[in-house]
Amino acid sequence: MRKNWSCSWICPLEIIVQIRKLFFSGKEKMAASSPAPAPAVNVACARQGRLRQRYEGCYRLVSGCIPYMIKEDGQNSSSLQDHVMDRLQVLMISTPKRGDLIFPKGGWEDDESIGEAACREAFEEAGVKGIISGTPLGEWIFKSKSKQNSCGLEGACKGFMFALQVTELVESWPEQSTHGRRWVPVEEAYGLCRYDWMRESLDKLKEQLLFAGDKEHLSSPSLELTVPDSSASLYMVMPAVAEGAVALC
Numbered sequence: 187m188r189k190n191w192s193c194s195w196i197c198p199l200e201i202i203v204q205i206r207k208l209f210f211s212g213k214e215k216m217a218a219s220s221p222a223p224a225p226a227v228n229v230a231c232a233r234q235g236r237l238r239q240r241y242e243g244c245y246r247l248v249s250g251c252i253p254y255m256i257k258e259d260g261q262n263s264s265s266l267q268d269h270v271m272d273r274l275q276v277l278m279i280s281t282p283k284r285g286d287l288i289f290p291k292g293g294w295e296d297d298e299s300i301g302e303a304a305c306r307e308a309f310e311e312a313g314v315k316g317i318i319s320g321t322p323l324g325e326w327i328f329k330s331k332s333k334q335n336s337c338g339l340e341g342a343c344k345g346f347m348f349a350l351q352v353t354e355l356v357e358s359w360p361e362q363s364t365h366g367r368r369w370v371p372v373e374e375a376y377g378l379c380r381y382d383w384m385r386e387s388l389d390k391l392k393e394q395l396l397f398a399g400d401k402e403h404l405s406s407p408s409l410e411l412t413v414p415d416s417s418a419s420l421y422m423v424m425p426a427v428a429e430g431a432v433a434l435c
Contacts, residue, residue: 232310232360238295245327248343249303250291251350252323252391253277253314255369270395276375276388277352279312280366287368287378289387290314291345304348312367313359316352323347323390326383347387349394 240247257273278287292307294300301318308314329341370378372388379385 233295233306236293238297239293240296242344245342245344247294248291248345249294249300249307249348250289250345251304251308251318251348252289252387253308253312253316253350253352254372254391254395255352267396270392271372274372274392274395275369276372276391277312277314278368278370278375278378280368282364284380286380287370287375288380289347289384290365291347294346300346301348304346304350308350309356310360311365313356313362314350314352314367315354315356316350318351319349319394321348321394323349323387323394326386328381328383345383347390349391 236246254274254276256270257275276289279290280287290304290308290311292303292311294303298306300322301320305315305318308316324347326345326347328343328345372392375388376385379388
């Protein structure tokens with residue numbers, strides 16, 4: 187009688203064990219056949235707000251740049267001026283709800299140099315890295331887009347623009363959803379500029395490149411020749427030489 191009672195418990199237990207084995211082996215097979223999750227893409231975030239914004243009196247200080255490259259075509263130009271003017275291309279960016287194009291620029295903050303601010307804005311808005319000149323193209327007084335029709339100095343900015351020789355064009359950048367980018371010949375860029383100060387900065391860019399007077403220095407890498415080391419610095423700052431002149435737009 188005792189033996190029959192033990193068997194009556196052992197049989198159901200064996201069935202339960204077998205069911206558990208079948209259940210867990212099925213889960214392991216499903217996990218093995220499932221594709222591995224795609225690695226997350228790490229895109230740096232753009233700075234927001236104006237807690238660290240620099241001011242000079244009533245002016246908000248702004249730093250920006252004209253990203254450029256000298257596009258090579260394998261032909262020798264008759265002069266340095268032809269070499270620059272025929273092959274010079276600049277990178278312009280779009281903005282929401284506007285049909286024209288602008289250059290990367292934004293607020294200069296108190297924990298960075300003016301050159302660092304220009305390079306940061308170029309990366310955040312246009313997704314480019316490169317070598318920035320320490321000599322500014324100039325200083326311009328203008329109003330922010332939201333204050334164009336306001337009276338007085340409300341929304342007034344003092345902007346510093348630099349030339350940025352592009353060495354790397356990244357595929358994803360922080361403000362990609364709001365800023366598209368486009369390479370254009372420098373002469374075409376004049377017609378796309380929104381304001382007079384932008385056209386003046388293009389004039390200064392050409393003057394600065396011609397003054398350099400060295401074709402090897404002016405030869406920017408093509409879009410395919412990006413910096414091989416992905417950990418390369420966002421910017422390289424050349425020594426400053428002189429201040430730019432103030433021009434009212």
